[in-house]
Amino acid sequence: MEKTTVTHGTFVIERSYAATPERVFAAFQDPAKKRRWFIEGRNNEAETFEMDFRVGGTERSSYQMGPNSPFPGTVISNETKYMDIVPNRRIVIAYTMSMGERRFSSSQATFELVPSEKGTDLTFTEQGAYFEGSDGAERREAGWRQLLEHLDKGIAVA
């Protein structure tokens, strides 16, 4: 069996928008609006996007990696579940990302909307578990062993 590894990571992103929390929330709730900002504006093949915005509801999106990417044709997919929704205030999701059949991360992400003078302060927090393959520790170790073996052989020949 393949050795498994998990790396945990957390990061926070803050944004300030000149729009009321109601309008920011609507951009999460309305599938047409959500798709516009959530999906990257590149022409990927076979792009899909569907969402069911309610607690327990699922959102799925996927795209095929382009010809200039490291893995052309491979499908990258995102499966999101809505864990908590407080209208105009908070959205909590849990989501996994996969490359082909293989999941490479599972995260919880929280969007907090706070009314401000300008409009809305948004705080995004991701708490993620990143699986083997996203770490590359085994590949790194294998690489080191190979390098050392080559070096030993090189020295023996010399």
Add this chain to the structure above:
Amino acid sequence: MAHRKIHVDRVFHALGDPTRRALVERLSEGPISVSLLAKPLAITLAAVVQHLQVLEKSGLVRTEKLGRVRTCRIETGGLSVAEQWIEDRRATWEKRLDRLGDLLEEE
């Protein structure tokens, strides 16, 4: 990639020594304290520390002091792959939230 090439000479110098190769081989199994690393070797702790300094300068090994224990580990050349991956994820979300800002301005 360019900055890695600069260190190639130092890397080969560092690995040109059998003791240092043994140290790197041991460290490729995982982080370890300097004293434990020195234990199976027939050289003094001071000599091990000197070898580690050469490895550290070449960017192959990183040491850090946690309390009274100095631990060393293999250095992967800046950020680990996982850290880079988390940074990619952050960049993806930053772009998304910027596009959300653009959308809100257009409305």
